[in-house]
Amino acid sequence: MLRPLLLSACIALPQTALAEVPRVVTDIGPVESLVATVLGNLGTPERLLAPGDSPHHMALRPSQGRALSDADVVVWVGPDLTPQLQEQIDALAGSALSLPLGEAPGTHLLPFRDTGLFPHEHDEHEEHEEHRDEHDEHEDEHDDDHHDDHAEEHHAHDGHGAHDPHIWLSPENATLWLTLIAEALSQADPENAATYTANAEAGARTIAETVEQARAALDPVAGRPLALAHDAYQYYETFFGLTVIGAISDADANTPGPSRLAALRDGLAEQGAACVLTEATTDPRLLEAVKASGLPSVQLDPLGTDLPQGTALYPALILETATRIAGCAGN
Numbered sequence: 521m522l523r524p525l526l527l528s529a530c531i532a533l534p535q536t537a538l539a540e541v542p543r544v545v546t547d548i549g550p551v552e553s554l555v556a557t558v559l560g561n562l563g564t565p566e567r568l569l570a571p572g573d574s575p576h577h578m579a580l581r582p583s584q585g586r587a588l589s590d591a592d593v594v595v596w597v598g599p600d601l602t603p604q605l606q607e608q609i610d611a612l613a614g615s616a617l618s619l620p621l622g623e624a625p626g627t628h629l630l631p632f633r634d635t636g637l638f639p640h641e642h643d644e645h646e647e648h649e650e651h652r653d654e655h656d657e658h659e660d661e662h663d664d665d666h667h668d669d670h671a672e673e674h675h676a677h678d679g680h681g682a683h684d685p686h687i688w689l690s691p692e693n694a695t696l697w698l699t700l701i702a703e704a705l706s707q708a709d710p711e712n713a714a715t716y717t718a719n720a721e722a723g724a725r726t727i728a729e730t731v732e733q734a735r736a737a738l739d740p741v742a743g744r745p746l747a748l749a750h751d752a753y754q755y756y757e758t759f760f761g762l763t764v765i766g767a768i769s770d771a772d773a774n775t776p777g778p779s780r781l782a783a784l785r786d787g788l789a790e791q792g793a794a795c796v797l798t799e800a801t802t803d804p805r806l807l808e809a810v811k812a813s814g815l816p817s818v819q820l821d822p823l824g825t826d827l828p829q830g831t832a833l834y835p836a837l838i839l840e841t842a843t844r845i846a847g848c849a850g851n
Contacts (some may be wrong), residue, residue: 540659542592544710545613547602549574549823550688551621555595558716564830565595568605571825574773574801575601575685580608588612592708595701598622601685602710619704622687626696629683630754636780637766637787640771684771686822690755691731691838698723730835734842735760741849744794747784747803747811752822756841765791768806776806785810795848800825818848 528623546552555565568584569575572819575597580588588594589612598620599606621627623655687693702720709761738760746757751767766784769776777786790798796817798807808819821827824837 530569531706540709540710542705543590544593544595544705545587545591545616547596547605547776548616548688549825549829550694550834550837551595551597552578552829553824553831553837554688554694554697554723555701556831557726558698558705558719560715560719562715566591569823571823571829573656575823585612588616591616593617593704594620595619595704596621597685598679599686601682605740616710617704619700621693621697621700621703622683622685624697624700627687627693627771628690628755629687629757631773632682632684633723633751634770635766636768636776636784638764684751684754686752686755686771688755688834688839689753689822689838690759691727693755694770694834695724695727698727728837730838733840737839737842738762738847741794741846744849746845746849747788747796748795749796749798749807750822753797753820753841756838760842762845765793768802768810773801781809788812788815795845795851796844797848816848816851818844820844 541559541563544555544559544563544790546555546565546567548569549567549571552565552567559565565698566587568580568587585608586817588608591613594613594616596602596609596619606620609616622629630663698720702713702716705716709716742761743763746762746764748764750769750773751771752773753762753764754771756762757764762772765787768781768784789812793811793815796811796815798817798819799821800819802819811817820841822837824833824840825834827836827840
């Protein structure tokens, strides 16, 4: 939810600032891409996380602290991904509008998966719809206590939040956020509200077109079992109906223990994985410990580090991920 409350609170802003395009700071590349889409030609957002850096171990440099201090709006995934950033925002950007996307009403959240092997004998679409219904009911019944509840849930697991933090890999979430970003920018800059709204609508159409292309690539391999080196793709797999057996490391990229590796190795052998989805940081020794000889793998990047940055990043990330998965699992 917007921090401070963007849609219900009256924020006192200097009249001279209303005519200026707000300075927007984001955390990761995919979020920067969505903000850039809404800003369009009016401005360029700043990003805290440099390409190649891990958000799971984020530490601000002095220049990044200055960017936060100068921000009018901060758009970030939320404390499930970078819990340490909340304190920095409070200390350095206390007067800025803060939009933690993971706390926004309507954002589709999935639980953090603790095990190396995942249950998958179910209809992904039905589970997705059931989760949305439960989430909506929770919002209706507990809206007033949302922030307090989320703060308590954030500590539900040792060392990580209650939810898988890779929420941007759901195109459904990204489409929702375009509207929320436009609303935040419009509150900071009412004179350009119509432009922000139009840009968000155009961005949503682009995402919809990209989703259709990604589905066309993935449909032929949707039923083929996949394995993950890093459990970063739960939102992507759920949205596109992929079959994922399990992951070597959890969503926080923690080093797995022997029991997790053994369970995944046995599961891969039993269920006949078609492909292992790795990342540039995947430890080859861990990969070899679980995958059978000859099992193909393909390298993905949930942040799109090597893709064109800015507006083009988000749709490119969704389509490139689909293309690589399909190429590997289709062998």
